[in-house]
Amino acid sequence: MATDHTRSAILTAAERLYADRGFADVTLRDIVAAADVNLAAVNYHFGSKDELIAELFVTRSLATNRERLNELKAAEEAGGGRAEIDVVLRALVGPTLRGCLGPDKQRSDAARFMIRASIESVPPIRKIKNREVDHLRKFAAAMKRALPGRDEVDLYWGLHFALAMAHQTIRDTERLTKLSDGKCDLNDVNAIIDRVVAVATLALTTNPGRSKTGPRVNVLAAR
Amino acid sequence: MATDHTRSAILTAAERLYADRGFADVTLRDIVAAADVNLAAVNYHFGSKDELIAELFVTRSLATNRERLNELKAAEEAGGGRAEIDVVLRALVGPTLRGCLGPDKQRSDAARFMIRASIESVPPIRKIKNREVDHLRKFAAAMKRALPGRDEVDLYWGLHFALAMAHQTIRDTERLTKLSDGKCDLNDVNAIIDRVVAVATLALTTNPGRSKTGPRVNVLAAR
DNA sequence: GTCTATAGACTGATAGAC
DNA sequence: GTCTATCAGTCTATAGAC
Numbered sequence: 001m002a003t004d005h006t007r008s009a010i011l012t013a014a015e016r017l018y019a020d021r022g023f024a025d026v027t028l029r030d031i032v033a034a035a036d037v038n039l040a041a042v043n044y045h046f047g048s049k050d051e052l053i054a055e056l057f058v059t060r061s062l063a064t065n066r067e068r069l070n071e072l073k074a075a076e077e078a079g080g081g082r083a084e085i086d087v088v089l090r091a092l093v094g095p096t097l098r099g100c101l102g103p104d105k106q107r108s109d110a111a112r113f114m115i116r117a118s119i120e121s122v123p124p125i126r127k128i129k130n131r132e133v134d135h136l137r138k139f140a141a142a143m144k145r146a147l148p149g150r151d152e153v154d155l156y157w158g159l160h161f162a163l164a165m166a167h168q169t170i171r172d173t174e175r176l177t178k179l180s181d182g183k184c185d186l187n188d189v190n191a192i193i194d195r196v197v198a199v200a201t202l203a204l205t206t207n208p209g210r211s212k213t214g215p216r217v218n219v220l221a222a223r
Numbered sequence: 224m225a226t227d228h229t230r231s232a233i234l235t236a237a238e239r240l241y242a243d244r245g246f247a248d249v250t251l252r253d254i255v256a257a258a259d260v261n262l263a264a265v266n267y268h269f270g271s272k273d274e275l276i277a278e279l280f281v282t283r284s285l286a287t288n289r290e291r292l293n294e295l296k297a298a299e300e301a302g303g304g305r306a307e308i309d310v311v312l313r314a315l316v317g318p319t320l321r322g323c324l325g326p327d328k329q330r331s332d333a334a335r336f337m338i339r340a341s342i343e344s345v346p347p348i349r350k351i352k353n354r355e356v357d358h359l360r361k362f363a364a365a366m367k368r369a370l371p372g373r374d375e376v377d378l379y380w381g382l383h384f385a386l387a388m389a390h391q392t393i394r395d396t397e398r399l400t401k402l403s404d405g406k407c408d409l410n411d412v413n414a415i416i417d418r419v420v421a422v423a424t425l426a427l428t429t430n431p432g433r434s435k436t437g438p439r440v441n442v443l444a445a446r
Numbered sequence: 447g448t449c450t451a452t453a454g455a456c457t458g459a460t461a462g463a464c
Numbered sequence: 465g466t467c468t469a470t471c472a473g474t475c476t477a478t479a480g481a482c
Contacts, residue, residue: 203421
C-alpha cells in the first residue's frame, strides 16, 4: 500500500486516454507514459490490459447501478411498496443518461469513458454487461408491481425498448445532431429523460388497437 | 483479373471468421489460412485489415439501404406520393431486422457478420456508419410528408427511437432472452417489426398529455 | 511487497524476387 | 499477381533489484 499512487495513476491516465481516443488506439505504452510509471506495473497491478479496462468499467457501472436502485427504492417506499410505471422507468434510464449526457458532463473523464465503453464495446466490457441481467430483474419486478394486469412479455419488451432508446441516445449523439441539423438539443438531459420515459410509458400503458391514426397499430402486443 | 479468385476467397473466409469469432479474435493469418492464400495477398488486394472489414461492411449495408428505399418508394407511389407513418417506419426498420434476426438467418454468414458489426463497432465500421445520415434524411422527409402537422424535432426523435429499438434488439438478443427467461420470442421477426413500428408510431401520433395513467406523460414533446 | 528491466510470442504491414 | 522474408510495434510474462 506504500505506492498505491502507481495504481491510481494508471487508472486515472487510462480513463482519460481511453475516453479521448478509444480502446483501439491507446496502447499500454501510451498509458504508462502518461502516468509516468513502468510498463510492467500494469501487469503487476491489474494482470492484463483487459482487466484494467474491466476495472475501470466495473467501478463506474456499479456506481450507476447503485444510483438506479436508490431511486427505485425511494420511489417504491414513498408509494407504499409500489411506484408508478413512469417513475420506475425514470429510475432505470435517468442515472445513465444524466451520467453520460449534458453540457458540463462532456468534460468529465468518467462520463466520456462510459460513452466510449458504450460505443466500442470491447470483449472485457461485453463480458461484464452480460452479468447485468440480475440487476435488470429488479426493475422488471418493479414494473410488474406497477402494472399487475399487463402481460409479462410486454413488460420485458417495454424495459428492453426503454434501455434501447437511452443507450442509443448516448451512443449516437452525433448522428441525431447531424440529422436534425442541431435542432434536437442533446444538452438538455432532463428533456431527453422525459422523452424516453414518456415513449416507454405510453407503449406500456396503451392497449392494443387504440391509436387514432394508423390502421394496424398494435403497440407492444403485436401479432 | 486473372486471379480474382484470391480476392473473393479472402472476402468469403473473412466474413465467416469475423461472424464466428469477432473482429478482435481473428488475425489476418487466420483469414489467409482459411482462404488458402498468401498473407501478403490481403494487403495487395485491400490495402489493410481495416479496409478489408470496410469492404465487407459496405457491401452488406448498401444492400440493406437499397431494400429500405425500394420499400419506401413503393409505399409512397402506391399512396400517391405519401405513405402512412407506420409504413414509412416499417420500411426503415424492416429490412435491417429481417436481415439480422430470424431462425434460418442465424446461419447466414452475412447476417451474422452484420450482427457482429453492430455489436463490436470497430473504427472502420463506425466511419462508414457516420456517412449514413444522408440516407436517413430521405426517411425524415417521408415522415414529414406522412405527418405534416407534427413538430420537426419530434419527427427526428421518433426516427432516432425507432432505429434505437431495432438496433438494440439485434445487438442484445441474448440479454432480452435471458431476462425474459425465453418468453420473448426473438425468432418471430415479423412480430418484432410490428412491435417496433407500433411503439414508434404511437410515440409520433399521440398528442402530449393524453395518457390515461401517468400524471406527466408528455410523449415526444417533453418539457 | 513493490517495482524495474528485459525477453518472448504475436500482430499488421511491406520490400523485393519471381 | 503471387510469394518469401522481414520489419517495427504490440501485449504478456518473469527474473531480479529495491
